[in-house]
Amino acid sequence: MKTRTRRSLEAVGQGLALSVISLAGSITLFVVAVVSICLILLGVGVLTTPAVLTAVRAHANQRRLLAAKWSGVRIPVPYRAFPPDLRGGITGQVERCSLLLKDPATWRDLGWLLADMTAGFITAVFSCGLLLYAVEGFVLAAGLWRVFTDDRYWYAFVPVSSQLTGLAAAALGLVLFALGLRYNTDLLRLHFTLARTLLAPRHDQELALRIERLTESRHDAVDTSAAELRRIERDLHDGAQARLVAVGMDLSTIEALIEKDPARAKELIGKARQSSKEALTELRDLVRGIHPPVLAERGLGDAVKALALRLPVETEVGVELPGRAGAPVESAAYFAISEALANAVKHAAADRIWVDLSYAEGMLRVAVTDNGGGGAAIGTGSGLSGLERRLGTFDGILAVSSPAGGPTMVTMEIPCELS
Incomplete structure (x- = not known):
């Protein structure tokens, strides 16, 4: 009542x-x-x-x-x-x-x-x-x-x-x-x-528009997937792979010096150990960028809360989800929220952000609000166009309210079923 x-x-x-x-x-x-x-x-x-x-x-x-x-x-x-x-x-x-x-x-x-x-x-x-x-x-x-x-x-x-x-x-x-x-x-x-x-x-117009958008989002998904694979390949080549090659070279040098110069060999062993730790850290960061472990283990709500803890801006997360969406939807929502938060931190000059996740009428709804200067719009190079394309792959929609002077609210909806 x-x-x-x-x-x-x-x-x-x-x-x-x-x-x-x-x-x-x-x-x-x-x-x-x-x-x-x-x-x-x-x-x-x-x-x-x-x-x-x-x-x-x-x-x-x-x-x-x-x-x-x-x-x-x-x-x-x-x-x-x-x-x-x-x-x-x-x-x-x-x-x-x-x-x-x-x-x-x-x-x-x-x-x-x-x-x-x-x-x-x-x-x-x-x-x-x-x-x-x-x-x-x-x-x-x-x-x-x-x-x-x-x-x-x-x-x-x-x-x-x-x-x-x-x-x-x-x-x-x-x-x-x-x-x-x-x-x-x-x-x-x-x-x-x-x-x-x-x-x-009308229903026929909506179906035609949906087919057009799904066709476009399919091409975007293929392009995004190819770009992501190139990014992973580049990160592996420039990061972990280079460090592991250096570890292998250090081990070869250690093998040659182990009897002639034990002190130098011991120094190189420490260097090789440090390089292996750094390679492991880079691999973990890379895996987290592909699919965060907390997202698979704890679900979207806890993953967003963990993401908020790493932001330099005070962020409040509210979650009202009675279940979990499918892994592809959770992943898309997570990275869309991550991108919206990154935009707020980078462009809005906000000192507080609110994230609300809810589910109603077959829709996963996400609202990211900040108290920054406003002025954000889709198609102005703010990253919101890419976010809209990411959601479009799942027939989701994006709405932005950002008057001059703020606040800015980015609302996302993705149709899905919860387990």
């Missing part, structure tokens, strides 16, 4: 925030987008439309992130990727504008903006308005209705003009408060469900 009450009270603030975003943000973006598209006929819109539609997508992705975080509603990200050889300059702007307008997801976004400023706003307002309006009824019962008027004050259908009618307003407020506690989380979920209905692609 306490958990539901706390969740309902949280939904008040969330609904209030969504109502402001839906009314101000969606209206502004819709008007600007329509005007920019109309200006394409004059040539000006070709330059402005890509930036405007990119902002619309960022706005929609922010709603996807909030839907997953606040109500557990997953909204697919259906945008087509730009070709890697897209040109720059005016020609590139024209191509980018053309690709955006040909993407069906662009027109779904615009339709969603129109609905978000109307029906979306209404559901968001009701999710917070019931409880807030109920408080007004309690205030009127205290006789404060005289502050508003000397005659009578209408509270819903109750005319408040005396202490008795004030108590009637309080009774109505109590009913509204009970209704708010019971239904405001459902109204919040309805808001996100409406967004999913309008933003998500």
Whole structure:
């Protein structure tokens, strides 16, 4: 009961925030987008439309992130990727504008903006308005209705003009408060469900997009695997192999000096022992980079906690996993988290990081949050594009919320089953 009450009270603030975003943000973006598209006929819109539609997508992705975080509603990200050889300059702007307008997801976004400023706003307002309006009824019962008027004050259908009618307003407020506690989380979920209905692609479009992404992620996985093998070969050649060759040469020298110069042989034995220890350490680090032993032995939660202990930034890890995912999924999630943490340490200038792992509705969910300067975005060379491709191999998704000034939240979802 306490958990539901706390969740309902949280939904008040969330609904209030969504109502402001839906009314101000969606209206502004819709008007600007329509005007920019109309200006394409004059040539000006070709330059402005890509930036405007990119902002619309960022706005929609922010709603996807909030839907997953606040109500557990997953909204697919259906945008087509730009070709890697897209040109720059005016020609590139024209191509980018053309690709955006040909993407069906662009027109779904615009339709969603129109609905978000109307029906979306209404559901968001009701999710917070019931409880807030109920408080007004309690205030009127205290006789404060005289502050508003000397005659009578209408509270819903109750005319408040005396202490008795004030108590009637309080009774109505109590009913509204009970209704708010019971239904405001459902109204919040309805808001996100409406967004999913309008933003998500049709089933055939989703399947085609999924095939396209899986094909691309398969190529990325092959390239990544080949690059990883080359890295392992290079590390073995330059590290452990070189040290073991040196140990072998020292042993040959020791064999020749063991009788002629025992002191020198003893010195070389110590050197060979130290080289063998260093080679063993390098081999262990290499194995840990391929698949950490703690991940295989203790699972994803403990592996991430062990990873956090090695970071130079204070990191808090929360784990709510009722079981273990398959080894490939655990490995992908571990290295994705590792990369997200490395980005936070390297680029965010944060002094605290939070990692939350949970599982719900067939989804392994990971949120990596830092209190750094923000400004992170997919496709800006921050490493997030590679992380997105890594997750795409498992049909996973990545969402990033990183306003200027922070905080930054990187959310990952991977469909899987737990043992």
